[in-house]
Amino acid sequence: MGIKQRLIVMNFLQFAVWGSYLVCIGNFLGRVGLGDYIAWFYVAQGVVSIFMPAVVGALADKFVEPQRMLGLSHLAAAGFMLLAAWFGYRATELTAAGLPTAIGPIFTAYCLSVAFYMPTIALSNTVAFSVLKSTGHDTVRDFPPIRVFGTVGFIAAMWFVNFAGFGLTGEQTVAEAGVETVRTVSLAAQFTYMQLVVCGVLGLVLGLYAFTLPRCPLARAEAGRKTLAQRLGLDAFVLFRQRKMALFFLFSMLLGVSLQITNGYATPYINSFAASSDSWFAANPTLLVSVSQVSEALCILLIPFFLKRFGIKRVMLMAMFAWVLRFAFFGLGTTESAGGVVLLFLSCVVYGVAFDFFNVSGALFVEQEASKPMQASAQGLFMLMTNGVGASVGTWIAGRVVSRYCAWEGGYLVAREGVEGGWSMTWILFAAYALVVAAVFALVFRYRYDPAKLR
Template sequence: MGIKSRLIIMNFLQFAIWGSYLVCIGNFLGRVGLGEYISWFYVAQGVVSIFMPAIIGAIADKFIEPQRLLGISHLTAAVFMLVAAWFGFQATELTLAGEATSIGPIFAAYCLSVAFYMPTIALSNTVAFSILKNRGFDTVRDFPPIRVFGTVGFIAAMWLVNFVGFGGSGVQTELHEGVETLALVPMASQFTYMQLIVCGVLGLVLGLYAFSLPSCPIDRSAAAGHKSLAQRLGLDAFVLFKQRKMALFFLFSMLLGVSLQITNGYATPYINSFAATSESWFAENPTLLVSVSQVSEALCILLIPFCLKRFGIKIVMLMAMFAWVLRFGFFGIGSTESIVGIVLLFLSCIVYGVAFDFFNVSGALFVEQEAAKPMQASAQGLFMLMTNGIGASVGTWIAGKIVSHYCDWQGGFLVAREGVAGGWSATWLVFAGYALVVGVVFAMVFKYRHNPEALGNVKH
């Protein structure tokens, strides 16, 4: 098997692991009476993203070859996720017996799992770049077609857990006087904890597979060996805050990062909530509908080079910010109860590609262009810290509070809270309003002169 094919398999599994639970774990938590803690699971992912990638990266730089560390990290993450699945099974049994479940065991095992998984996202890129370079490939030309299979893997895992029922369709029927009707009943019997087992099994497969990959030698040169602890942890990039332009960019990256995990945590419970009041194929298959977002993401990557060259980083970032407004806004007025409502949900998923890619990918390109070469890796780490670390953690925590204010779990569905006006629509419109304010302020205060030639020389 060719080396590109082997790296394609690595990327496919890397993101299939994530896709197996990221957008549907909320349904599982709701089914076992832990719906109020959904935000905790996404906050934990953001918190570990603040420090674990830097620590694992430093180890890979000095002590353990990246492909071996990739295998060790995945095996460790997989074991903890399987432990979480075991506690999930116990929670399911307790729920079916009408007893209360505890957040502690599941949450602890989950946190340890994501602590070792999140660093592998960057580590897998390191492995791919090292192997391609060692074999004389052009990473600019040859890596993107390999990386796109990561998104394919994410989508494939979402479809798998959806079609086999592990994502939680959230609908049951019962016979009443000979007529089949919808029933608001506990849904734990749908084995939604199985999504965690899928994640763990895929992690074990990739963990073992990583040890078969070609060696990625550690750079033991004098230059590499003389890096300070601050440099190894990416702390030297904070000097960029002395530049007003970069300080504003990182600040708004954090503010926009608030939006990143909100729909991952609450999109499927929201779409699933319509199954409580009406029959709809889309309400019964929320994970499949949300997967349209990832399809859009894969396609929108292809638009970024053109848009950056034509419009510049400020306009592209504004496109992303206002795409988030539409992402949330379409959710706020969409539903599965009418053709128009379904179209609006599809439009929300389609604009997600612009919202996510134009922000993350173009932001990374901007950082590479503006940061000095010796600290480019640290600057990229700082960008990830501000967005997926601090921003996503704070945003998901706040989102949990807002959702809990407007909605409540009833019979396995997250529905409008009695006595509180607005329900799900108000929740999404609050998020849309936030994204709109961030976009408008960014347009007014961020000053940047577009230079098409400079962006045209960016290598990644």
């Protein structure tokens, strides 16, 4: 197997590990009485993203070869995720017996797992770049086609847990002819602890596979010049003295609030329609949401054209208004009519614009506006504000909003009785928030478009 093919396998597995549970863990948590804690699982991911990549990256630079650190991190993450799956199995047994489930064991094991997984995203890139350079390849030309297989792996894992049932069944309450009926149904992995097992097994495979990759040299000299604060991007806070940069980082955080909301609540929302209908889409929410990742992969190819034609600020605005459409289409969509399904589908399509356009254009803005010695730290600060602080705060707020209007009943997260609005109101509130952020950004952020900088 050639070196490119080996790196393709690495990237495929890297994101398949994540895709096996990221958008559907809420379906499982709700069925074992932990639905009110969905937001905390995503908050934990954002919190560890603030500091763990820097800590593990420092070790990979100075003491442990990157490919070995990648393998060790995945083995640790897989072990803790399998432990979380065991606690998930116990929670399933307790729920079936009508007993309450404690969040502590499964949440602790999950947090430890993601703490070791999140650094591997950067580590896998480090390994890929190092191996490509050492074998005489052009990273600018050869890495993107390799990286796109990461998205393919994410989608493949989503499809697998959407359909694979592993023979598990469960009781669900379904409204038939206006009468609620409890019936036994087959449950795909997206609704059970088996999604965590799939994640753990894939992590073990990748952890062992990483040890077979070519050696990557340590970067002790360069690493020795970097402090932990620099790795976290904290030294880049000096950029807040510049009005333009301060506004950019502030809006990065505000937009980051939107990042994990649909990851946490899109599939429980779509599946909620199964409580009152036999819609195929309601029964396969993970598959429908996977259209978002397909769109993400395709939109990456469109970014160069849009940047050259419209400039960075306008592309950022496109991303912000795409978030408005993402949430609004969810609020208007339903699986109970063809038109409603089309709206859900469109919500997934615009996700590619919402996610990719801001991340890529934002990274380019930082590269162009930050001084050379500060660029790495500025990029770290950009990621900290969006995927760390913004995503964590946003998911926590989203959890409070969803709990206000919806409640778990019979295995489904449905509109709360006595409270007007339900799911539609939650999505409209999120859309309104994104609209306000986009409008204010358009008014206060000043940036002169220079086409020459994008050549």
